[in-house]
Amino acid sequence: MAALALAGCAGRGAGTEGGGDAAAEGDEFTITIGHSVAASAPVNLGSLRFKEIVEEGSDGRITVEVFPAEEIGSEPELVEGLTLGNVQIALVATALAADSCPSLGVYALPYIIQGDTDRDQYENLRKITESDFNQDLIDQCEQDTGLRVLDNSWWYGNRNLTTGDREVNVPGDMAGLIIRTPPADLHTLAIQAFGAETLPMAFSEVYTALDTGVIDGQENPISTIYQNALFEVQDNMSLTKHMTQNQTLLMDAAWFDGLSEDDQELIQSAIDEAGQYQSDLQLTTNEEELEELRASGMTITEPDLAPFRAAVEARVAEVLSDLGIDAQTIADLQR
Structure with a gap:
């Protein structure tokens, strides 16, 4: 400050x-x-x-x-x-x-x-x-x-998951992982619903935390992952696209x-x-930059998103209800 x-x-x-x-x-x-x-x-x-x-x-x-x-x-x-x-x-x-x-x-x-x-x-x-x-x-x-x-x-783009030595193809693959999220409540919603533990952390600390094993992975748009060279400390990226x-x-x-x-x-x-x-x-x-991440040696996984969507469905409905927003209204605006 x-x-x-x-x-x-x-x-x-x-x-x-x-x-x-x-x-x-x-x-x-x-x-x-x-x-x-x-x-x-x-x-x-x-x-x-x-x-x-x-x-x-x-x-x-x-x-x-x-x-x-x-x-x-x-x-x-x-x-x-x-x-x-x-x-x-x-x-x-x-x-x-x-x-x-x-x-x-x-x-x-x-x-x-x-x-x-x-x-x-x-x-x-x-x-x-x-x-x-x-x-x-x-x-x-x-x-x-x-x-x-x-x-x-x-x-900015869809947020995707990166991990160390574990590929993520279904939500169950995230069990036991500690994933960094930004310090905002909505960022934890999907990751927790997928079965991982979340650890909110300032982004300036993420690279070192990944390198030292304090966290197992993180989630961010492609540009953040590439621009900050997270491919140096993460072997895998799963295109979970869990948040736009x-x-x-x-x-x-x-x-x-x-x-x-x-x-x-x-x-x-x-x-x-x-x-x-x-x-x-x-x-x-x-x-x-997605192609640059592939060229860097990162393994890029494109999972079936259906089980990921199913894992968050109840939580999304709950938040919309709390906000007083009808999901159909959002869907209709996108037609």
């Missing part, structure tokens, strides 16, 4: 004291955006595209500073930083955003986004996020928490509302354009 505090002090421009005090019309100010993804990954390249659009569109009046790879804090710390005024945009996994706005967790439920391919799934994700259903979810989030969802359609990860961009609503209408429109337009750029790039990158 000390890093967040320093970044906040460095990143504030005229009139931007954080915690809801935004810049007046015509003021110069800085937008600090933080995330946990590697600097070379499409998520960061999308963030840099956002920076380019905003700085050009404001003729340099608005400066955007991008901090990747947890440079100014973990995802929970970034969300906390929004209300402290240290961060203006937290770009986080939707499962983590759901810790603040539970209804957003519908997107992080196992096998909820349908499609035979990642590209099909991305199109279905967009159908949902562009719907009145999604608008109701993000309106409720803002009402309950004061956090504005700028976008929740940045594609889209990234959510959060901002303090009061801070956003305090901006001029022109600046609001510029920021939102830049988010939309950068998100499409990032998602298109991520889809292609995931395909390329």
Whole structure:
């Protein structure tokens, strides 16, 4: 959090004291955006595209500073930083955003986004996020928490399981394994339903924990596995596709509302354009990096997903019931 505090002090421009005090019309100010993804990954390249659009569109009046790879804090710390005024945009996994706005967790439920391919799934994700259903979810989030969802359609990819010397073809193969998950409740749902023990852990600790045997495996999208060289400490990857990860961009609503209408429109337009750029790039990158993982010597298993779906079915129904969301509504939006 000390890093967040320093970044906040460095990143504030005229009139931007954080915690809801935004810049007046015509003021110069800085937008600090933080995330946990590697600097070379499409998520960061999308963030840099956002920076380019905003700085050009404001003729340099608005400066955007991008901090990747947890440079100014973990995802929970970034969300906390929004209300402290240290961060203006937290770009986080939707499962983590759901810790603040539970209804957003519908997107992080196992096998909820349908499609035979990642590209099909991305199109279905967009159908949902562009719907009145999604608008109701993000309106409720803002009402309950004061956090504005700028976008929740940045594609990252399906989360898959990696392990050391054990191939996973059916859920039973996971019995007795300790699997690292991110520190968000929804990340544990599928892995526990498959029969493994979960150990939440900051991502910065994962490589060493795998190398030393503290954990037997982890789960992440292809890009995270490749960009962070987890193939060096994991022999196997099973394409369980147990969670579709889209990234959510959060901002303090009061801070956003305090901006001029022109600046609001510029920021939102830049988010939309950068998100499409990032998602298109991520889809292609995931395909390329999967082949790179094969070339690295990693054994890639493509299991029948039916038993994995069956293992989580009851848990998914329970969460949807708790959220007051009808599963058929989600399915209908993807037709």
